[in-house]
Amino acid sequence: MATRKEIRVDIGKCTGCRHCETACSLKHSEEGMVNPKLSRIRVFTDFEREMAHPIISGPYTDAKCTSRYNIIMDGKEYESCLLCRASCPTRPFFTEPDTEIPLKCDLCGEPPDPNCVKVCVHGALQLVEVEEDDAESA
Numbered sequence: 001m002a003t004r005k006e007i008r009v010d011i012g013k014c015t016g017c018r019h020c021e022t023a024c025s026l027k028h029s030e031e032g033m034v035n036p037k038l039s040r041i042r043v044f045t046d047f048e049r050e051m052a053h054p055i056i057s058g059p060y061t062d063a064k065c066t067s068r069y070n071i072i073m074d075g076k077e078y079e080s081c082l083l084c085r086a087s088c089p090t091r092p093f094f095t096e097p098d099t100e101i102p103l104k105c106d107l108c109g110e111p112p113d114p115n116c117v118k119v120c121v122h123g124a125l126q127l128v129e130v131e132e133d134d135a136e137s138a
């Protein structure tokens with residue numbers, strides 16, 4: 001069975017430190033500058049509940065989403081847009097600020113060597129190997 005690597009997120013361990021955003025933007029900035037807008041991972045923080053949700057960018061779609069709905073987690077409703085991995089025309093996340101090129105996680109190259117996983121000392125991000133049939137579409 002063919003396998004591939006992907007990053008598994010455990011939001012229960014995320015502290016919202018955003019070191020992953022810094023590490024990703026450093027990896028993808030030609031000047032070696034920290035710019036979270038270049039990061040392929042964004043941490044959405046719910047200050048009211050003191051919860052953080054790391055979202056890793058997925059595929060680009062040029063279609064405007066027509067199936068907006070809310071997600072309920074632990075009894076609280078979140079807009080699905082906030083937690084979506086796609087880069088799309090209706091949302092500024094995961095778009096390169098100057099060129100508007102969509103940003104997609106490339107696992108930091110081949111073979112995968114994710115900077116975000118390396119700096120996440122809290123264990124919220126983990127590189128795992130999954131069988132293709134069990135893998136989520138990326």
Ligand code: SF4
Nearest residue numbers: 014015017018020120
């Ligand atoms: S580095 Fe880890 S703990 Fe910190 S915000 Fe990113 S995923 Fe969460």
Ligand code: SF4
Nearest residue numbers: 024105107108114116
């Ligand atoms: S694996 Fe690399 S490209 Fe993907 S989110 Fe982490 S640091 Fe960014």
